[in-house]
Amino acid sequence: MGRTAIGKSNAKIILIGDHSVVYGQPAIALPLPSVTTQVIMRHADNGQTITSRYFDGPIAQMGQNLAGVAALITTLLDRFDGQTTPFTMAITSDLPAERGMGSSAAVAVAITRAMYRFFQRPLNRELLLSTVDIAEKITHGNPSGIDAATVSSDVPIWFVPRQETLQIPFTLRGYLVIADSGIKGQTGQAVAAVARRKMAFPQETTQQIQRLGELSHQARTALATPDLMQLGQIMTDAQQQLKGLGVSSPELDNLTQVACQNGALGAKLTGGGMGGCLIALCPDLATTHQVEDHLRATGATQTWTEAFNLEEEHQ
Template sequence: MGRTTIGKSNAKIILIGEHSVVFGQPAIALPLPSVTTTVVMSQTTHGQTLSSRYFDGPIVQMGQNLAGVAALIQALLTRFDAQDTFFHIAITSDLPAERGMGSSAAVAVAITRAMYAYFQRPLTRDLLLATVDIAEKITHGNPSGLDAATASSDVPIWFVPHQETLQIPFTLQGYLVIADSGIKGQTGRAVAAVARRKTAFAQETNAQISRLGQLSTAARQALATPDLPQLGHILNDAQQQLAGLGVSSTELNHLTQVALTAGAFGAKLTGGGMGGCLIALCPDRVTTEHVKNSLLAAGATDTWTEAFNLEEEHQ
């Protein structure tokens, strides 16, 4: 039987700081260990092939939508002097695309881990992140590195653009519900809208961006304390600021209110906005189930649940 190795990664969500991070404010991203991407690399007798939900066939025939993945694989084969190796890479992922959960970074992290294991090379965290950047630059143009840092982490990431990317400890006891609004996020459009708003209404917009930065700092403290009700208040305040910036949507505004009515301590959009996902912070399993069911009844198309620092298994 030929050699087989496995690489894994996880989804991420922005807990707080989306959009303000574009202007130098801090953001916090959380890994979601229960929402995973797995890559299996297996030895074959001929060819270099890949299977995923988007493509199944020879790597050289992958389309533009997988150009980052193709470039990463070729770069690693060159790095290992293994261009003539025959193999199959199988990608399975629980992550939805274009929902702000770091799908492309998770794939790149899992591929890198699987290939380093396959060729039996040591892989440090710094090397992992630098390697994943090969794919992310092609996929996203100028990635911040936050997605890759969080997709490869098991603790939250504190991120300040061009300054620091830190894994931070946390003692949060609670549940986070992530709900898909059913509408693709529009990050580019949302970022452009905030930039225009910053020009047209500089004082108000700068105040909102500054407030979001303050809330990120407060959220870091609440995560470490931990103070679940306080974190909920912080998330609610952040949603108000994001709505004020014009990056929420009618659907997201409605669903966040549904979550709060169902018992969530706090709820806000996550990621680029104008669609995509929202998050809801819940104190216990009963409330979590009620919030999930209420969101689905109100139009959310899917939900995921992450249990933090609890002995109970992830749902």
Template sequence: MTKQAFGKSHAKIILMGEHSVVYNQPAIALPIPKIELKIKINEIDAGQLLNSKYYIGPIQKVPNDLLGIKNLVNTILTKINKTDESFEMTIDSEIPSERGMGSSAATSIAIIRALYNYFDTNISKEELLKLSDVEETITHGNPSGLDSATTGADNPVWFIRNDTLEEINFNLNATLVIADSGIKGRTDIAINYVKQQLINDNKRTQKSINKIGNLVTKARQDIEKNNPEELGILMSENQKELKNLKISNSKIDDLVEIANINGSLGTKLTGSGLGGCIIALARNDNEAESIANALTKAGALDTWIQPFK
């Protein structure tokens, strides 16, 4: 029988705390297991091949935008003394790229799990996250570790840059709707834009950053104590501050309004802004379906529904 192994991960979204997290305020990220990424590794006679949506061929000859994957695979094979082994790696991802949903980190986590499974080697959670940074460093330059931690997690992640990264209790009885605006997010531009506002209008910008940090702290309590209505209010307040930071846009604003009109408890952009996705909190799956349908009619490129109970 041909040798075969698998590795899985999933998408993530920032629930609250975008941009303020850059300035040492807390953020909460949620795992989205409904949006999966799967890696399959098959034994072959010769070579190390990659089969993906963006490239099919030898891993050592991947294009520049996949160099992170090449470096990660080489690092793992060297670490476990399997550099001469032959295999084909197939990536099957439901996670859209450049939408703030952790596609590159999810790819890393699944690759690591698949290769370690294929070679019957154990790996600790700490080592898993450390290895994931090999790919993330090439793709994103200076990864915080938040994406890798959340795409491999079962519970929400509480994060303070250079300080705390931990899973928190998750008792929320609600359903999340995610909608793709169809506009690619630009993290680098958005972060630099907020940074420039801190220079040009420090008092106003710092006030929004501090306000978001306070909202995130309150949101953690609502997640742990199952208060979806209160959490929704906080999410909408967070969106107001993100608009104050000027990283929303007209398409995002329109989708937020549509979700709210159609019963969302609270709606906001998720990720860096200037595009990407919005998230809307619904009381249950039925209300989530109604919100998702309204967003699709309003021009959302795609929608996903993630129940929490």
């Protein structure tokens, strides 16, 4: 048995397809390789302890806020007959929680990778994703699986639930600004709100979900062309559909408007919504800095920038 093992993962954003992916529509998600989560497991003399930004102490004493993590670790210890194996587990993450960047999935992926390495068991992608789902179901209720698929990947993902997960060509040159609205996202509540809306207003809600699916197909086409402006328009259209579904917020609405008023070609929330992050598409670095400055001045608490030239980056 290895005495030390490391598991890693990265952040993600959903470029297009938020919420509609829960209903079988396609989505496009992008990994953010500069924003990472890491889990280090070490053999200990006694006990099983965890250190993280939310809890330090024995794994058996983790609170309800970490129920998904606790269930995942317990399941894996049972799977490996490691219930009495002493170890320490240290979790460090650059990802902000509850901001639609895949924080819970990133932790689950990193834990799973670390534990499989610590107990020296083979782990393929299918097994990784099914294992991570143990934690995600407890944390999010009915996760689409797109978070786990993307935070465990180093390439962009075209995702259709229960059908396909594959890399698609990205040829655009530009930049994405990711901005934290400063309000915790409410993924579980937002998913439940859309489900209730679908029951109350089935025709209208179904049309909005289908429109988001159409926009995902349009975005896939746009990503393979030089038409940066078209993708921006698609993103702004998607934001209007998400606002209509009731999963945006006044803060997100204001910030997306500010981004577009200051040079962004399009902007939308990303992830569950009702808070969390937004993304803005910018044509050049000067515009990117201008958008970041205005977003922070308007209330965004943190921003990140990723070069939107992923085909070249991941060759």
